[in-house]
Amino acid sequence: MRSFLFIVSFINSLFFFSQPLDFSSAENWLVLPEKSPKFFKGSTIDSTYIRSVDVFYIFPTLLDDDADSRWNAEMTDVKWKEEALETAIRYQASAWVECGRMFAPYYRQAHLKAYDSIQGRGREALLFAYEDIRASFMEYLEKYNEGRPFILAGHSQGCTQLTLLIKEFIDEKPLAKQLIAAYMPGIGLDSNEFHSIPFMTKPNQFGGFVAWNTMNDQPDNDLYPLWYKGKVCINPITWDLTKTTPRSLHKGFYYTNEKCYTQVFETELIDGAVCVRNFRPPFQLAVKKYKNLHIGDVNLFWKDIELNTKERIKAYLDAF
Numbered sequence: 001m002r003s004f005l006f007i008v009s010f011i012n013s014l015f016f017f018s019q020p021l022d023f024s025s026a027e028n029w030l031v032l033p034e035k036s037p038k039f040f041k042g043s044t045i046d047s048t049y050i051r052s053v054d055v056f057y058i059f060p061t062l063l064d065d066d067a068d069s070r071w072n073a074e075m076t077d078v079k080w081k082e083e084a085l086e087t088a089i090r091y092q093a094s095a096w097v098e099c100g101r102m103f104a105p106y107y108r109q110a111h112l113k114a115y116d117s118i119q120g121r122g123r124e125a126l127l128f129a130y131e132d133i134r135a136s137f138m139e140y141l142e143k144y145n146e147g148r149p150f151i152l153a154g155h156s157q158g159c160t161q162l163t164l165l166i167k168e169f170i171d172e173k174p175l176a177k178q179l180i181a182a183y184m185p186g187i188g189l190d191s192n193e194f195h196s197i198p199f200m201t202k203p204n205q206f207g208g209f210v211a212w213n214t215m216n217d218q219p220d221n222d223l224y225p226l227w228y229k230g231k232v233c234i235n236p237i238t239w240d241l242t243k244t245t246p247r248s249l250h251k252g253f254y255y256t257n258e259k260c261y262t263q264v265f266e267t268e269l270i271d272g273a274v275c276v277r278n279f280r281p282p283f284q285l286a287v288k289k290y291k292n293l294h295i296g297d298v299n300l301f302w303k304d305i306e307l308n309t310k311e312r313i314k315a316y317l318d319a320f
Helices: 008-013 047-052 078-091 112-116 121-145 157-169 174-178 223-228 283-287 299-319
Strands: 029-031 054-058 101-105 150-154 179-183 208-210 266-270 273-277
Touching: 029 078, 047 299, 054 121, 054 157, 101 121, 112 121, 121 157, 150 157, 174 179, 179 299
Parallel strands: 054 101, 054 150, 150 179, 179 208
Antiparallel strands: 029 101, 266 273
């Protein structure tokens, strides 16, 4: 959930700590075109996009129990694997399910504490996790891509890993021509994070990345100044730098009852974050318990993300 600026300087000295997962095996993928969760089946998928575009999604940190002594998740952890499917895929990746063929790898992600030890053992844990992401993306490129344009998407640690992936495979590389957009919420990024992949400030732009970090009425006094202040942030209602938006423009919050609710809140764009406020009943009660809304970076804007992704896909396909 944190900025990766502390470790990207090590990218040129990246070394591997163990063998990555074998992504020729479907068991190491959460989602593949031939392996979709049952809750995707009811989707009214736009076949035009499925035929033309891929989505590569990386789920956020779920290994966060203070009592857990592990530095990385293990593939034998059935509970962790189930949580990845039932929370991250159900409430986040589903925002892109109508936008293309979906690919979502498991990876032995770093424990949340890795971000507090970024100059030490935490760095090793994050790079260990990147081994799996790297291997999964290489498998995707070699077996499935066949020159298709793609969307990159993630959240929190998922975007930490996407940052490394973009730097190694896409930034100033031929593959950049196939990138429609990278959706990177829940991480602090600079406008010049990449050399050839720009921060996009128009809703129909393609070939770059968008990022945002969600706060309540007021910024979190701990998380915000340490990780987000001064970083880039789009308004994920208008997909530009519009300062404020009314409820009427909000397209849809995907709630835990698996229903999508429109016109739920207002937004205000501040330095490095977007504040969501004036929730309509009964949602104002549901968000009160959260110090910040990092957990809702995707599902708060679920329908907004889907519609904007389709807009960018259309602009890309029309251009090529």
